[in-house]
Each structure stands twice: as structure tokens, then as C-alpha cells.
């Protein structure tokens with residue numbers, strides 16, 4: 837889909853950003869801060885269940901021990917399709933609050 841179409845769908849996947857890499861490939865990106873490394877892996881397990889059910893698979897990154905970052909795009913078309921937005925919405929629907937760092941996941945509530 838075009839960047840314009842993707843932008844129109846963005847309100848349906850709150851928390852996700854529309855990003856474009858150096859090659860111009862559009863992707864959906866979202867990051868979370870988890871409590872521990874192991875909880876990051878648990879987060880991935882939850883995402884994997886959704887991905888397998890959808891037959892659509894995100895790129896999963898666990899960076900700096902507690903940053904979960906996910907990119908969703910469709911490799912076969914080198915960009916975004918409706919399936920990417922469906923997967924992002926389903927990831928948003930996961931009950932993962934107990935895995936997230938309370939202090940760092942919500943910057944708006946930070947004192948510093």
C-alpha cells in the first residue's frame with residue numbers, strides 16, 4: 837500500500853509508528869520497556885502465538901536487556917499490507933501489562 841494509505845490506517849494501531857528505512861521500505865514499529873530480560877522473552881511468546889495464528893510474522897528485537905521492539909512489514913511485497921495492521925492491532929490486544937516496566941514504559945508519568 838502507499839504511504840498515504842498507511843497514514844490513513846495509523847489511527848487504528850495506537851502506539852505504533854510508521855517508519856521508512858533507507859531503502860524506502862515502510863514498516864510499523866512499536867517499542868515497550870519490560871521488567872526483566874525473561875519477561876521480554878515471555879512478551880515474544882505472546883506475540884508468537886498471535887503471529888502463528890495469523891500466519892504473519894513480525895521482526896522481534898530484544899535490545900539493551902529490557903527494550904522490546906517490533907517491526908511489522910510484509911517481506912513478500914517489500915512494504916505494508918493490511919495483514920501488517922491486523923497483526924499490529926492484535927499485538928495491541930495482548931494482555932502484557934504485567935510484563936512491562938511500570939517506571940519506564942510510560943514516560944509521561946516519570947518524575948525526571
Ligand SMILES: C[C@H](O)[C@H](O)[C@H]1CNC2=NC(N)=NC(=O)C2=N1
Pocket residue numbers: 891892893894908909910911912913
Ligand atoms: C508462506 C507464508 O505465508 C509466507 O512465507 C509468509 C509468512 N509470514 C510472513 N510474515 C511477514 N511479516 N511477511 C511475509 O511476507 C510473510 N510471509
